[in-house]
Amino acid sequence: MDYEPVIGMEIHTELQTRSKIFCGCSTAFGAAPNTQVCPVCLGMPGVLPVLNKTALEYAIRTALALHCSITEHTSFDRKNYYYPDLPKNYQISQNYACLGYGGWVEIASGREKKRVGILNVHLEEDAGKNFHPETGGREEYSLVDLNRTGMPLIEIVSAPDLHSVEDAMAYMATLKNLLQYLEVSDCRMQEGHLRFEVNLSLKSRGAQELGTRVEIKNLNSLRTAKRCMEYEILRQTEVLQSGGAVVQETRLWDEAEGGTRAMRSKEYAQDYRYFPDPDLVEFHITKEWKEEIERHLPELQEAKKMRFIREYGLPEYDAAILTSGKPLADYYEACLRIYKNPKMTSNWIMTEFLRELNNREMEPDECPLTPGHLGLLLKLIEQGTISGKIGKQVLAEMLETGNMPDEIVKEKGWVQIRDQKEIEDIIEQVMKENPDIVESIRGGKEKAMSFLVGQVMKKSQGKANPQLVNKILLEKIKSSS
Numbered sequence: 001m002d003y004e005p006v007i008g009m010e011i012h013t014e015l016q017t018r019s020k021i022f023c024g025c026s027t028a029f030g031a032a033p034n035t036q037v038c039p040v041c042l043g044m045p046g047v048l049p050v051l052n053k054t055a056l057e058y059a060i061r062t063a064l065a066l067h068c069s070i071t072e073h074t075s076f077d078r079k080n081y082y083y084p085d086l087p088k089n090y091q092i093s094q095n096y097a098c099l100g101y102g103g104w105v106e107i108a109s110g111r112e113k114k115r116v117g118i119l120n121v122h123l124e125e126d127a128g129k130n131f132h133p134e135t136g137g138r139e140e141y142s143l144v145d146l147n148r149t150g151m152p153l154i155e156i157v158s159a160p161d162l163h164s165v166e167d168a169m170a171y172m173a174t175l176k177n178l179l180q181y182l183e184v185s186d187c188r189m190q191e192g193h194l195r196f197e198v199n200l201s202l203k204s205r206g207a208q209e210l211g212t213r214v215e216i217k218n219l220n221s222l223r224t225a226k227r228c229m230e231y232e233i234l235r236q237t238e239v240l241q242s243g244g245a246v247v248q249e250t251r252l253w254d255e256a257e258g259g260t261r262a263m264r265s266k267e268y269a270q271d272y273r274y275f276p277d278p279d280l281v282e283f284h285i286t287k288e289w290k291e292e293i294e295r296h297l298p299e300l301q302e303a304k305k306m307r308f309i310r311e312y313g314l315p316e317y318d319a320a321i322l323t324s325g326k327p328l329a330d331y332y333e334a335c336l337r338i339y340k341n342p343k344m345t346s347n348w349i350m351t352e353f354l355r356e357l358n359n360r361e362m363e364p365d366e367c368p369l370t371p372g373h374l375g376l377l378l379k380l381i382e383q384g385t386i387s388g389k390i391g392k393q394v395l396a397e398m399l400e401t402g403n404m405p406d407e408i409v410k411e412k413g414w415v416q417i418r419d420q421k422e423i424e425d426i427i428e429q430v431m432k433e434n435p436d437i438v439e440s441i442r443g444g445k446e447k448a449m450s451f452l453v454g455q456v457m458k459k460s461q462g463k464a465n466p467q468l469v470n471k472i473l474l475e476k477i478k479s480s481s
């Protein structure tokens with residue numbers, strides 16, 4: 001039987017506020033375990049939470065960008081469950097009066113554009129983090145770091161409108177991009193700032209009735225999410241084709257096994273015993289406040305693309321690539337503040353820079369190559385200090401070492417040869433070694449010039465000035481005829 005996947009997504013993103021959602025503890029990443037905690041986020045008796053206004057505004061900003069209807073009166077609820085990394089034994093979340101409802105986002109999956117429904121957008125606090133020993137021994141303990149407890153999160157819940165892995169990947173990439181452009185989160189997945197939960201079922205193709213849904217939690221990379229969905233579709237297909245029934249449950253991705261495994265039977269909302277948090281008041285989102293937030297939305301992707309075309313004179317293709325992610329767009333504009341040639345900067349970023357990043361599986365805001373590095377490199381090429389070919393080698397070296405381009409050029413002895421006598425000597429040697437090519441050029445086969453130029457560049461280890469090489473080579477071939 002032919003089955004069709006039905007996929008819904010829950011996306012959790014950590015907001016880039018300076019303090020936690022209900023207390024003043026720092027949200028900085030990388031601190032020693034259990035050093036960014038206080039009685040409020042640890043849930044000590046007698047403490048009272050106070051909502052972070054910036055976190056609320058970021059959530060409203062996100063809901064507006066997702067075309068949601070904003071709730072006039074919103075409130076917080078307690079989601080009760082027991083887990084070692086949850087010190088209060090409940091999580092402050094929203095269940096009865098979420099911030100936004102009934103939105104949508106448009107995705108490009110393949111050559112098609114599709115609209116995906118957004119069921120709700122709400123605020124909640126994060127839990128801590130458990131660390132399990134991976135020494136290969138039989139340790140019967142885990143360690144708990146509560147620094148992450150109380151971090152402000154937005155949860156975005158989609159409708160089950162995704163019907164392929166490709167759709168789901170496009171949706172996740174679109175949401176990540178939007179959240180970065182909204183400047184509510186840096187979405188650094190390696191730091192746990194963006195996590196996905198997949199709700200996936202199979203139904204007979206063309207049928208209206210949905211299959212049994214399985215939830216896979218805490219997927220912290222797009223690559224892992226893709227592998228997880230592919231595996232789960234295959235697993236559920238095999239279960240159904242063998243006459244079995246899919247069990248409604250929560251599963252986890254097991255990286256070592258390359259598959260999902262059962263975690264617990266699926267809870268229903270009532271299992272969490274939601275009830276209104278008595279320590280937090282209801283919040284009134286006025287029409288004026290909502291309009292003010294909407295007026296001050298940051299420049300989003302399409303607007304930035306059009307500005308790049310208008311302001312920098314870029315082709316639409318260049319502008320689309322450079323604005324495909326906010327970190328890349330910011331990187332490009334930062335480079336232009338150092339090196340003022342928009343098109344040459346665009347060419348280098350789209351080809352050499354992105355290729356090197358892809359090879360290293362890096363994002364623009366993760367690599368050691370700052371806009372200052374690239375801007376100075378392009379200046380060295382424009383000034384004729386190094387050739388474009390050497391520039392590519394310098395780029396790779398900068399990514400490895402983090403050193404500035406002028407330091408690398410000096411250390412490696414890569415300064416471009418501009419001395420005419422030195423270039424003439426190399427050209428004469430190349431002409432003697434390739435008399436047949438020289439004759440063919442004299443006979444009108446000008447395309448053969450590129451071969452001789454290549455030989456000169458090879459002998460000079462890429463350091464000869466290409467313009468001088470072409471000029472002198474042409475002069476010598478004509479004068480010797």
